[in-house]
Amino acid sequence: MPQLKLPDFSQLANRLNLDSDDAWAVHDEAVALKRKGEDVILLSIGDPDFRTPEPIVDNAISHMRVGRTHYSPALGELNLRRAVADYESRVSPHRCTVEEVAIFPGVTAAIYAVMSCLLDPGDGVVMIDPMYVGYEPIMAALNAKPQIVMATPAKEFVPSIEDITNKVDATTKVIFLNTPANPTGAIMPASLLASLAAFCQERGIWLVCDEVYSMFTFDQPHISLRTAAEKLDNLVVIDGLSKSHAMSGWRMGWAVSPPDLTKHLDHFSAMSIFGCPQFIQDAAAFALNNDEYYVKEMCDRYQLRRDRVCECLDQIPGLSYRKPQSGMFIMVDVSTIENDDKLFAKNLLDAEKLSLLPGSAFGEATRGHVRFSLVQPMNILMAGCDRLSQFIAAR
Ligand SMILES: Cc1ncc(COP(=O)(O)O)c(C=O)c1O
Structure with a gap:
């Protein structure tokens, strides 16, 4: 043969x-x-x-028992989107609406969806070194061009505004931040985030921030990009429950973005993820509303x-x-x-x-x-x- x-x-x-x-x-x-x-x-x-805290587990089980085990909307269940919008409104002076929230099975999926809706092959994406190991494959998948900024130990792992803006060129479509950062635990100051937001606004660049460690800060509070920035129409904040609520295996994350981008995330999600489990979203909403x-x-x-x-x-x-x-x-x-x-x-x-x-x-x-x-x-x-x-x- x-x-x-x-x-x-x-x-x-x-x-x-x-x-x-x-x-x-x-x-x-x-x-x-x-x-x-x-x-x-x-x-x-x-x-x-x-x-994972026992009340969250109990909540998921009780929702499973009452039949919350079916398809859900691609952007997420309304009760969870509302809980996220409420949470984001609590931690930033800018009110967050449900129309800005998209639910994903974890922060990784949210980053992939957001970047897929923003980046074409060859587009530049400014990223900070050191970075979480999951970022590079996403950019490789999209054939985007990483533009790497070094955040050295001498700088306490926080780059300056010039370090970042010097990397921007005509190809740059996104600046991608992670604060608080993995692996260094460094927090970007509000002044840096505010300057970057203003720069990106002026240059027509998307500014995206992974804030998955937002709820774990020690000596100084986390400042969200949404708190630091004056205008939100080119900003995306991504967060989730994997770390803060010890829910890594539940796969729950979200993106908060301008409603126009959220519509694209809806389409992206509908053809790839097709909605997250209802009972997990119910428990996630409970977790966010009762977590202090x-x-x-x-x-x-x-x-x-x-x-x-x-x-x-x-x-x-x-x-x-x-x-x-x-x-x-x-x-x-x-x-x-x-x-x-x-x-x-x-x-x-x-x-x-x-x-x-x-x-x-x-x-x-x-x-x-x-x-x-x-x-x-x-x-x-x-x-x-x-x-x-x-x-x-x-x-
Ligand atoms: C900075 C950062 N972003 C994203 C993730 C992945 O989050 P998730 O498990 O919600 O996909 C991690 C996990 O270690 C991380 O450190």
């Missing part, structure tokens, strides 16, 4: 087949070792260890973890870090000990069975760093610090 020649995969599929630069190799190996029963401490993950107590409690616990881990890191010679203002991670500079962060992480795993993520996974600005995740109970974090200390003492 002659061998059948299979047709090629699409260019899109091939573009998505990004070389992950073996940044995840140590994490993958650590997971495999743990599965075999080895005493590995996994601080390379970004999924909250807290359980447990979001604050989780945030306080992350802050305590951050403070205790920072105290431990202070005792380990050769390490330095910028204290994160938010989020669930500390970027630790290990470059005086080992400049190759992947080698550092690999040797650390081999010697001490502690898994940290190499900083170069997030970009050039965090090369020579490792990301220490705070999403484990305090005793495990302390044990992680001990192992890190022993590893460095033995070198």
Whole structure:
């Protein structure tokens, strides 16, 4: 029998087949070792260890039981869109209306939909290095052209307005921000956001901000792009419940955008996602309307973890870090000990069975760093610090 020649995969599929630069190799190996029963401490993950608060779980179950298990509108159930609009109206002086809100199964899906409706192949998108690992594949899928701004440790991981605007050229269609930022925990000041919003307004550029860590800030409050900006007609804010409500597996996020863009998001969603589960949206609306107590409690616990881990890191010679203002991670500079962060992480795993993520996974600005995740109970974090200390003492 002659061998059948299979047709090629699409260019899109091939573009998505990004070389992950073996940044995840140590994490993958650590997971495999743990599965075999080895005493590995996994601080390379970004999924909250807290359980989703019980009342939210109960709410979802009760809505399942009454039959909220059918199709829902592509833009989302009205009760959830209203809850998001109310939330966004509470945290910004600009009132947010239901017409501006689109619901997605997670922030990642919201970013993909928004960028799909804004970017054509070859369009420039200004992005800040270091960045969340999920951004690059989205731009690759769309064949957009990343225009990278370095947010170096020397700048406390916050670029200046000139750093950003200097990257803008005639191809630039979107400036894409993430504040509070993963992996650094840096918060962009209101003045920077306001200047950028004014710049983008004048130049006819979209300004999009991923604010998924908005509810986890420690020493200073999060300032939303919608709070800082004077005019909203070219702004998109994306947020969700994955981190703040320990609901990563529920897949709940949203985009707040001008109604004209929301209409396009409706079309995009209708042909791709076709609506999120009703009972999950009901529980998400309940979560947003009744969350003050447990979001604050989780945030306080992350802050305590951050403070205790920072105290431990202070005792380990050769390490330095910028204290994160938010989020669930500390970027630790290990470059005086080992400049190759992947080698550092690999040797650390081999010697001490502690898994940290190499900083170069997030970009050039965090090369020579490792990301220490705070999403484990305090005793495990302390044990992680001990192992890190022993590893460095033995070198
Ligand atoms: C900055 C940032 N954006 C988006 C996401 C993904 O959010 P979701 O799980 O809601 O898709 C993450 C997850 O780690 C993140 O750190």
